[in-house]
Amino acid sequence: MQILILGGTAWLGHEIAAEALRRGHQVTCLARGTSGSVPAGARLVRADRDTPDGLGAVAEQHWDAVLDVSRQPGQVRRAVAALAGTAEHFTFVSSCSVYADHGSPGADETAGLLPPLESDVMTSPDVYGAAKVACENAARNTFGPDRCLIVRPGLIAGPGDSTDRTGYWPLRFARPAADDGAVLVPEAPGLAAQVVDARDLAAWLITSAEQRLTGEFNAVGAVLALAEHLEIARGVAGHTGPVFVLDQQELAAADVNPWAGERSLPLWLPLPDFAGFMSRSNAAAKAAGLALRPLAETLADTLAWELATGPDRPRNAGLTSDEERRLLTIAHPRA
Template sequence: MRLLILGGTAWLGGTIAAIAVRRGHAVTCLARGSGNSPPAGTEFVRADRDAPEAYAAVAQRDWDAVIDVSRQPGQVRGAAAAMARRARHYTFVSSASVYADHGTPGAAEDAGLLPPLDGDVMDSMEVYGEAKVACEQHVLAHFGPKRSLIVRSGLVAGPGDETGRTGYWPLRFARPAAEDGRVLVPEAPDLATQVVDVRDLAAWIVGATARGVSGIFNAMGDALQLAEHLAEARGVAGHTGPLVAADQDWLLAHGVQPWMGARSLPLWLPLPEYAGFSSRSTAAAKAAGLSLRPLRETLADTLAWELERGADRTRAAGLSADEERDLLRARASDAG
């Protein structure tokens, strides 16, 4: 397969490129090249996707497929228009954030979407879902449903996760902030989690693209209760200390943010409005070949990567050790 990856230097794109090379495909990565280098064995084309002639160097060649991971509608519109007569197939990596309703567990790909972003540039993560909707529409407009694969990914996990969301829990259990090993956890018995290992997602994208699979798919992990996910994280970390549970009202009242970012508890989301965010149907993707490794393997590999990177480094998500100790003291005071 002659494969053009628009990106290929960041986490998911780089993993896709590396797997494609290992499978014997001829891979070209088009990117600015201002960050990481593309994997060994790829051809690199340096280009700014916001520039008028961004695709000039690749639009004169024929491709079996294009894979695009952008979040910017203008970039996707330009790429799809430039490659429509040069590529047989276009795979776009979208997101579960395109859905308008996150409160219904088990929803499939026919669930309603947000309105598309009106414009070419997503300048805030507040409109990430709308931007991805617009990107999907640009791909379908230029390639049509029979030549397009839309991959709606959930939370991507595994070694290399710089967002800190999937590494937070195994690392916290391996390195508790409290001397007695206590760890603060959300009390959310009805909340599901749904993470997909970056290696499994990338492998499926490469395989489905090579086979010319078309359609729209939720490419996500198996839905698992948060308590079960935390139990797996404790297991890989060897944690035996106490768990200190706090419900969502207490966490919010004490300034703990859900999901991601500073002073947060990753994977935790308020209910009922997010009851379906991490419990979407993946039946279609599994029927199309999506294969998932055990969550414990993903968490163990992520913990090893986190420890190699440095357990005490500043993180993009979670509670700092000081913040957690303060919250544990507040929780003990409330209980006493």
């Protein structure tokens, strides 16, 4: 197949391109080329999708499949307009952030969406979900339901995750901040954790393009209790030290942020508003062939990547060692 990937140099796009190449497809990546390199064997077409003629270099060629990971509605609108006449199938990689309600565990693809962003440009992370809805609409409206696949991942995990949301825990358990090996975790009964390995996602995306799958799918992992996720991270790291906890109210009082960013505990989210954020149904995607590796494999590979790439690099999520040591002084031993 002749496959065009709009992207291909950053983490997920690179994984998609590499998977397509492993299967013997001809792969072209259209990107600015500032996020990294394309996999060996792929052709890079350097272009700026924010310009009116950004797709000009690829718009006249026939494509068996196009895959797009953009979050900018204007980029997707221009792409589908340029490629609708030459591409057989279009996959848009969206996000579960498109859903309006994150408090209902087990919700499937029929759940209500946010209103679409009207602007061509997402200027704030606060409108990320609305921007992805607008991108979905552009892809579906232009290619039509018979040639368009909308894939909604949840939290993407695995080696290469520079957001630090999935690498934080195995790395922290492997390298505790406290001299006695103690590690601080959130006490959050009822909170789920759900991740999909980028490699599994990429493999299913290419399979779906080969089969010209259409429709909307939540490409999400198995639902585990957050406590179970953390125990698996602890196990792959070989941690045997004490574990201390702070509950939701205590974390908020200590100015610890949920999810990501500075002074945060990754994967922790406040309840009840986010009870369904990482517990969506993946039944449709699994029935369509999505295969998931064990979480332990994902976290072990992520830990190996973290250690190989430099665990002391600036982090995009989590507590610093000093912050954790201070919080441990007010935390409680896990029962």
